Every structure is written in structure tokens, then in C-alpha cells.
Amino acid sequence: MIEAIWESMGFIRWPLAFSWLSVLGIAGYSSIRLAGWSAKPDLVTKAWIDAVFFWGVFGMIAGVLGTLLGVILAAQSIEAAGAVSTSLVWGGVKVAMLSSATGTLLLALSALLWFALQFRWRMLEARDVHA
Amino acid sequence: MSALSERLRSIDASLSVPLPRRTALLRELRYDLDALTEELIAQGVPSVEARRRATTALVPDAGTLESLESVHASRYRRATAALDVRRLRGLERGLLAAAMTVASVSGATMLASAGITRDPSPFLWPVIGAGLVLYAVCLIKAFELWIKGDHAKPRRGLWGVAFLSGAVVVLGAAGVLTDTIVLFGTLEASPDLAGTLFMAGVRREATLMAVAIVLALPGAVFWLVAHQWIALVEDAHRRALAFESH
Numbered sequence: 443m444i445e446a447i448w449e450s451m452g453f454i455r456w457p458l459a460f461s462w463l464s465v466l467g468i469a470g471y472s473s474i475r476l477a478g479w480s481a482k483p484d485l486v487t488k489a490w491i492d493a494v495f496f497w498g499v500f501g502m503i504a505g506v507l508g509t510l511l512g513v514i515l516a517a518q519s520i521e522a523a524g525a526v527s528t529s530l531v532w533g534g535v536k537v538a539m540l541s542s543a544t545g546t547l548l549l550a551l552s553a554l555l556w557f558a559l560q561f562r563w564r565m566l567e568a569r570d571v572h573a
Numbered sequence: 574m575s576a577l578s579e580r581l582r583s584i585d586a587s588l589s590v591p592l593p594r595r596t597a598l599l600r601e602l603r604y605d606l607d608a609l610t611e612e613l614i615a616q617g618v619p620s621v622e623a624r625r626r627a628t629t630a631l632v633p634d635a636g637t638l639e640s641l642e643s644v645h646a647s648r649y650r651r652a653t654a655a656l657d658v659r660r661l662r663g664l665e666r667g668l669l670a671a672a673m674t675v676a677s678v679s680g681a682t683m684l685a686s687a688g689i690t691r692d693p694s695p696f697l698w699p700v701i702g703a704g705l706v707l708y709a710v711c712l713i714k715a716f717e718l719w720i721k722g723d724h725a726k727p728r729r730g731l732w733g734v735a736f737l738s739g740a741v742v743v744l745g746a747a748g749v750l751t752d753t754i755v756l757f758g759t760l761e762a763s764p765d766l767a768g769t770l771f772m773a774g775v776r777r778e779a780t781l782m783a784v785a786i787v788l789a790l791p792g793a794v795f796w797l798v799a800h801q802w803i804a805l806v807e808d809a810h811r812r813a814l815a816f817e818s819h
Contacts, residue, residue: 485811489804496797503742503786510783517776 451541454508458544461501465548469494469555476562483566491559498552505545512538577606577624578815580632585814587638590645591722592806598641599813605631647722665716673709680705684784692773694781696748703744704788707737711795718799727803731796738792745785749778 448455472490475481516534520526581599588595606627613623633641643651653661680701684690689697714730717723756774760767 485804485808489801493797493801496793500790500793503790507783507786507790510779510786513779514776514783517772517779520772521776 447540447544450537451508451544452512454504454511454541457504458501458508458541458548461497461504461545462548464497465494465501465552465555468497469552469559472559476559476566481566483563483570488563491556491563494552494559495556498549498556501548501552502542502545505541505543505548508541508545509538512541577603577628580628581814584632584638585810587635588642589725590642591647592724592727592810594645595724596806596810596813598645599810602631602633603813647720649720650722669709669712669716672712673705676708677705689780689784692777694748694752694777696744696752697781697784700741700745700748700781700785700788703737703741704785704792707734707741707788707792710734710737711792714799715795718802724806727807731799731803734792734796734799738789738796741789741792742785745782748781748785752778752781 451458468490472487472494475487475490512534516531516538520531581603584602585595585599588598590598606624609627609631610620610623613626614620618626643654646654656664681690684701710730710733714734717730718727752774756770760770
């Protein structure tokens with residue numbers, strides 16, 4: 443099923459996959475920087491944490507772009523062919539929506555990761571201020 | 574803040590050298606000061622006096638700072654040092670205009686060959702215009718940061734890039750909404766035209782939004798890259814000056 447979804451997303455699957463890998467990779471790297479007692483709430487770590495959310499938003503917008511491209515291609519085909527069966531049209535729209543759904547899922551995940559990492563960064567900052 | 578940190582700060586403020594090189598210079602100076610202070614202490618000089626003597630011996634004067642600037646200036650600054658400032662500014666603006674003209678012509682050719690300019694939404698042109706402004710700002714900022722090496726205020730204009738990227742998408746969305754309202758008004762008045770107008774409208778609006786997103790995404794990625802780069806070099810610089818990093 444995952445393979446079918448992957449295949450149906452067209453070329454936009456690549457920017458989406460890149461966004462997923464970026465979110466997971468940068469979140470992992472930021473977690474390592476924030477782990478342990480000796481962790482410091484520095485500007486570089488903060489910039490990496492913000493990058494997690496950035497790639498989430500990027501993934502969602504890329505997903506919307508994928509849907510729009512699918513709709514454009516479908517509309518062009520329907521305009522050229524004239525009357526087309528309704529089930530075919532809605533089937534095409536359903537497939538086009540997959541990239542948006544994947545992007546939105548990524549945005550939700552990145553927002554949660556960003557919130558958790560940001561929370562840890564603020565805690566470390568508060569610890570340093572009070573020390 | 575120690576007297577040394579204060580002295581390093583004043584040197585930092587008077588040096589107009591690209592940020593990573595300025596950081597390296599300050600680190601070197603700090604290392605040399607620490608080494609000389611330790612050497613003097615080993616010779617029996619009290620620590621406060623040793624630090625004072627090391628600072629007097631090693632901290633560069635105005636003449637040395639000037640030569641440091643000419644040696645460590647960016648390649649672009651060294652190559653254009655002989656040119657008059659006003660003439661150089663005119664030349665830079667001319668180059669920017671030429672780059673934007675090439676980008677506009679090649680972009681227009683690409684859009685026309687993809688059939689996007691056939692029966693477009695009236696909002697397509699403002700969206701493309703905003704996209705061109707975004708790319709001009711990105712070009713200016715990239716030139717300032719990585720070619721000219723002007724790091725007096727590295728974050729200046731960076732939020733403008735993020736704002737313009739968002740503005741291109743919002744303008745596209747506003748266009749889609751307005752065109753859709755107009756289309757629905759037309760369909761309400763003449764429902765028999767729905768078969769021909771609806772699909773053409775869907776294609777036109779999806780194209781408008783897709784163009785807006787394609788124009789905005791590279792601007793947003795540029796913002797992230799510049800933002801990360803500035804955070805990295807500023808963090809290293811603060812450490813060299815023994816600032817707190819937050």
C-alpha cells in the first residue's frame with residue numbers, strides 16, 4: 443500500500459521525502475545537542491530547532507504543490523477530452539490529495555518535535571540563567 | 574566582563590573584516606595574549622601586571638588594524654579597492670539589473686513554453702512581479718553576505734526575504750479566492766456555461782497557486798540557509814569574544 447502511495451505521488455515525492463528526512467535528521471541531531479547535563483542552550487542549537495519546523499512547513503507546501511499539479515493535469519485532460527466519467531475525476535482528485543495529506547502529516551509531526559525541542563532548550567536556558 | 578573582553582570588543586567594533594575571518598583574528602589575538610601572560614607569570618610577574626604588559630605588547634594599534642583590514646578583506650573588496658565608491662555602487666546596481674533581466678526573460682520563456690501564460694489569471698502578473706522582487710532581495714543579500722563580505726549587520730533584510738516569500742504565496746491565495754468568487758458569480762448568472770468554464774477555472778487557479786508556491790519555495794530555502802549560516806558564524810564570534818551565547 444505504501445509503495446502504491448509512493449508511486450502515485452509523482453515527482454513531488456522527492457521533495458517530500460527530502461523534507462521527511464530533513465525533519466527526522468535535524469530533530470535527531472538537535473536532540474543529541476540538547477541531551478545530557480552538559481548541554482548548552484546556544485544560538486546554533488536554536489537555529490537547528492527552528493529548521494525542524496521550517497522543513498515541516500516546506501513539506502506541507504510541497505505537498506500542496508503536488509496536489510495542484512495533479513489538479514492542473516487532470517483539468518487539462520478533462521478539457522481536452524470533453525465529457526469524462528465523474529468517478530474518474532474524483533479518483534484523480536483523491537490521488538492528487540495524497541501529497542497534501544503526506545505534507546500535512548509531516549507539518550504536524552515537525553510542529554510536535556519543534557515544540558518538544560524548544561521546551562527543552564528553554565529549560566536549559568532557564569537553568570543557565572538561575573545558575 | 575573582563576578588561577580583556579572589553580578590549581577585544583573595541584577591536585572587533587573597529588575592524589571591518591568579514592565575520593569568520595574577524596573571529597579567527599580575535600581568537601589568534603586572545604591565544605597570543607594568554608600565551609604571553611602565562612610566560613610573564615612564569616617569569617615571576619604578578620598576574621594583573623602580566624596581563625597588562627601582554628595587552629600593551631600585543632593589542633594592535635590603529636595602523637596595524639588598517640593593514641589587517643587590507644590583508645583580510647574579501648576578494649571582492651580587494652579587487653574593487655581602486656574604484657570610486659559611487660562608481661562601484663552604480664556598477665553593482667547595473668549588474669543586479671542585468672541579472673534580473675536575464676532571470677525575467679528566461680522565466681518568461683519557460684512560462685510561455687509550459688503554456689502557463691495562455692489564458693492566465695490576472696493575478697499571475699503581480700505574483701510573478703513579487704517573485705522577481707523576492708529574487709532580487711535574495712541576490713542582494715547573498716552578494717552582501719558571501720561575495721562582498723559586508724557583515725556589519727548580517728541579519729539586516731533577512732526577515733524581508735521571509736516576508737516576501739510569504740507575501741508571494743498569500744498574493745497567489747488572494748488571487749485564487751477572488752477569481753473563484755468571480756467565476757461563481759458568472760456561473761450563477763449563466764449556469765449553462767458550467768461545463769466549459771468550471772474546468773478552465775480550476776486549471777487557471779491551480780496554475781496560479783502552483784506558480785506562487787514554485788516562486789516562494791526557493792526564497793524560503795535561501796532564508797533558512799542564510800539564517801543558519803549567520804547563527805553559526807555569530808555563535809563562533811560570540812565565543813571568541815567570551816560572550817554568553819544566548
